[in-house]
Amino acid sequence: MAEESKFKLSKRDRLHVFWRSQFLQASWNFERMQNIGWAYAMIPALKKMYTSKEDRSLALKRHLEFFNTHPYLAAPVLGVTLTLEEQKASGQDIDNAAIQGVKIGMMGPLAGVGDPIFWGTIRPVLGAFAASLALSESWLGPIIFFLAWNIIRMAFLWYSQELGYVQGGNITQNLAGGLMQKLTQGASVLGMFILGVLVPRWTSMHFPLVMSRVDVPADEMVNFGAVAEAANEGVLSGDMLRGVVQEIQSGLSITPVEVTTLQNTLDELLPGIAPLMLTLACVWLLRRKVSPITIIAGLFVLGTLGYVVGLLG
């Protein structure tokens, strides 16, 4: 074979790979998972590197092997693989096993980093924030969610792919080691903190069940009767109304019977205790391998029963 000059991918080629990497999971299958998607992303580069039918066939087969990681963390692996393929195309002796080894070696640790950062922290935090805007009928909710997510995602895909491309094999230590672990831990701290905030705020559980009814003594209640009488006789004065407001502010009851519901009792104990217990129970069930759908179905039954007997409302 003729002496080949060292092969270099242009930025345009790498942008092409970046764009295609977004379709990594399109043909996700239970056998080799992201394999075709991976080959699909590599094709713009492979096309430039290999021109003969045999070379192309070998290259395709090499990249149709099993691959599965977090869809965004595939980007740095792509970057590293591009470098390796570049060297191989320039005539260096890099065999299939080496390329496959890099892919397999990186995908596991990186998936473990991507899941808590993207699915565990950024999407729930961003989603919850956007949902709170949407529930107050603000259009900013979906707009912020969509823009923020895609800016973060695309920036990550491009820069981590470039990092992988420039650093080559060294990146594995950097990513799986210090930097990524810090990022994962930091994201998890933020995520868990926000979840702690969200659980009591947005799980709606209300217990209208009446625990006690106590008649309020006449002298602890605002005397609305007198006000009504005065109003009917046309002698209602500003001072009288002011007096009523002051009485309310000083804590006099405005109803003749003081009703305590189960909800009031729970709120006195600790606000949000019921959603907390519910969430912890769900975590407990999930740890015992109960599927989320089973838990959801169970909650539907519980909620309906609770509503029918008047415990929940």
Added chain:
Amino acid sequence: MDIISIVLVVFVAFLAGMEGILDQFQFHQPIVACTLIGLATGNPTQGLLLGGTLQLIALGWMNIGAAVAPDAALASVASAILVTYHGAGVSEGIALAIPLAIAGQVLTIFVRTLTVAIAHAADRKATEGSFRAVEFYHIGALMIQGLRIAIPAAIILAVSPQLVTNALNAIPGWLTGGLAVAGGMIVAVGYAMVINMMATPKLWLFFALGFALSAIGELNLIAMGIIGVVLALLYLQFAPEFNQGGGGGNTSGGDPLDDILNDY
């Protein structure tokens, strides 16, 4: 409803179906999908409200490894059509979203099995060195994932509104009330799924702190976010696993408090 709306709804459904597998642009997330369907059917506010509520429920639905989560795409698209086009209530939409999410999950598992055959077909074309054929199969599989949501959406659109209204009215009051109550509770499952993935004994501390602070209504989510980021940065600075040897030369000499802490 005019033809343009129908085409738009089916198009959004198709996008959501593709995103249900790609998980990149997030067109399948309720807050995006329901809002878009609401815009297409001319009932945007209902779509927005449904999207916001469903988003909270679907927070924890994520595909990890080879495990397939409940499907947000079909749940958001189908229930958004029922609410914004057929006139169901938002709480009814939520209740219907759950069985729809399971149906969508079954459908995507079916397609993901079907694509095994596509992978083998791609292998054959790879032997011939045909880039074009491999690309064709890849995009073809994506189209099937899009149709997975677009076809059910078209069917739900085609059902006469009268039929939907009758069916919804036939649901007894105790059931709708009960489902609404349950809908408020199932948000907890999503939270639990995220917690289950991330929680380590140390991280529970931050969960507890967040829970305690959430009672202070004046602190809105942005304020909470700031507190959370500060906590995360402080944690990274002080946690021993990031300050001892390990990477080598990481132990900072500049921080006396740090050195004292490390001595213990």
